[in-house]
Amino acid sequence: MDNMDPIPITLYNTLSRSKERFEPLTPGKVGMYTCGPTVYNFAHIGNLRTFLFEDLLARTLRLNGYEVTHVMNITDVGHQTSDGDAGEDKMAIAAKREQLDPYAIARKYEGFFVNDMQRLGNDIPTVLPRATEHVGEMIALNQTLEAKGFTYATPEGLYFDTSRDPDYGKLAHLRLDEQKQGVRDDLNIDPDKRHPADFVLWFLNKPNHIMKWESPWGVGYPGWHIECSAMAMKYLGETFDIHCGGMDHIPVHNTNEIAQSECATGHPFVHYWMHAAFLNVRGKMSKSKGNFVTVQTLIDSGYDPLAYRYLCLQAHYRSELEMAWVWENDDPTTGRGRAESLDNAGRGLTYLYERLARTTEEPLSSETAFDSAYREVLASLNDDLNVPRAVATLHTYESPRLWNAFDPVLGLDLARRAKLPEDEAPPAPVFALVEERQAARKNRDFARSDELRAAIAALGWEVADTPQGPTVKRHPVGRL
Ligand SMILES: [Zn+2]
Structure with missing residues (x-):
């Protein structure tokens, strides 16, 4: 396979609403930023679907020979209950709920998050920067914006003035004169805010907020959006290749990241914007009681977390995925439940392991046959990450060698699960x-x-x- 012509990669770019040929800024290297978790609670499996998509993307790029720097922020301050800056800081709410210092909350749930990522078979990103450790960079970026005239201050905070940015809303195809966000949430709306779309760069005068820093505007804490711009630029440069998030990030969070970054630097922030569709868990949900479906819920319910991974591999990342979740005894407080789609995925995965372990004769025995099948699967992955089609092709060939060749992307732990005996002695x-x-x-x-x-x-x-x-x-x- 050394002499194979490369198969081009195309990615659906939310900016252009079309599939585009992927060309990195630096040959052979990819800089990729993904909006990470707000570490105030366990991650819901719906959030983890987005992180799983990003993991598949990084792995596909690596399989194509790229050196990928994957940066995922850990939001441990500044994320209000509304993405439009209204409400309370989620960290402060969790600190109250659990009677813990917000830093203790952040470290606790960051640990659970990393563990959940591993249990789902996701690679840990190259860099996991914490917002609280990059406040200096955020202040510096805000100062640049202020010096260029893109900000105004009120007693409640330093704002980004969206009326000064003619490109505002280009990602979401928004028109500023139609923007209403921030208005629908009547909590804590700043009466001095000039336009509903304007957003906070630095919060001021929040006396009950424990996490606070000195700044040129006064003691306070950074807004959520500036966090991502400051950390992305620190680790990937002022312009980088790929930025991912959930589709819910398009109209506010990623839109604001683009506005503040491009106004500060004067050049494009990101070349390819990619967004994952939701997992819709239908069933009695009770997030307020903490009874929503997490990786631990899956394990407590007897599921292999990789069954959830396998389920996600069967839907394209831009298609919504439905899951009908039924709590045991119809009671969310049991922390256990079932979903038929997960049952099927679990059975399918077990059957796959058994089949591959039992196969003694490799069906793709000639190099030519193997190369052609390999290219067919890779072409699906490189076609805007069409993982379901790649998996379907792998099922058609039933070749352990081919499945193994793609497990560095799929992450189904095939070498161990389908090949190695379980009672192996440690080295x-x-x-x-x-x-x-x-x-x-x-x-x-x-x-x-x-x-x-x-x-x-x-x-x-x-x-x-x-x-x-x-x-x-x-x-x-x-x-x-
Ligand atoms: Zn972000």
């Missing part, structure tokens, strides 16, 4: 780490013990403590 380096962890535990050095557990997990093994001592087995799910 010596893993044993050494397990012993070191035992010593740390004996010394009650639990921080070190946790680090070593993570190091063991990074090698693909899971250590469990039993009264008889530690046991170690292959990590049950996900690539690590």
Whole structure:
């Protein structure tokens, strides 16, 4: 396959509303920014569908030979309950709910998020910058905007003045004179805000807000939108290749990112904007009680998180995915439930593992046949990430070698699940780490013990403590 002509990659660009040939700014390299989680609660599996799409995109680009720098922000301050800046900071709400310091909330749910990503088989992005650690960059960007005349201040905050940006709304094809956002939320609307579309760059005079910093405008905290622009530009430069998010980010958050970034630098912010459609979970939801469907809910309900991954692979990222979720005894507080689509995906995945493990004769035995089938699957992936078609083609060939060749994109853990026996003994380096962890535990050095557990997990093994001592087995799910 070394002499294959490359298959061009096309991506659907929300900016142009069309599929475009992908050409990176720097040959061989891709800079990619994806709006990350607000770490105030567990991630809902719907949010995780977007992160899964972004993971498939990064992996497809890597399979094509690109060196991908994937940046995903961790929002640990400044995200109000409404994307249009109204309401309360989600971190402050969670801090009240759990009687914890907002930083403790942020670190706690960031840890759960990383764990959920791993359990779903997602690669951890190259950089996971925290908003609270980049406030200096956000202030500097706001100062640039202020110096160029794109801002105004009120007692409540520093605003971006959308009337000064003739391109405002180009991503969402919005017209400023039709913009109503911020008005429909009658919570905490600033009477001095000049236009409903204007948005906060820096919040001021929020006496009950615990997370606050000095700034040229006074003590306060950054707006959510400026966070993404400042961190994206810090790690990827003022113009970079791909920016992803959920479709709900198009009209406000990503629109505002473009406005402030391009007004500050005077050149394009991003070449390709890509957005994932929703997962619609139908069923009794009760987010207020915390009873919404998370990766842990799936596990508690007896599902393999990779069954959810497999389900997502069967729908194109721009198509909505429906899931009818039924809580056990019709009661969300049980934390357990079922969905028929997940049952089917789980059975399909188990059957796939069994089939591949049982196949003794490789159907694509000639190199020519393999190369042609490989190109067929890759062409689907490169066609705006048509993963469902790629998976359908893989099913047609039934070739373990072909499935294995694409598992670096699919992330179904095929090498381990379909090939390796489960009672495999861990290699010596893993044993050494397990012993070191035992010593740390004996010394009650639990921080070190946790680090070593993570190091063991990074090698693909899971250590469990039993009264008889530690046991170690292959990590049950996900690539690590
Ligand atoms: Zn963002």
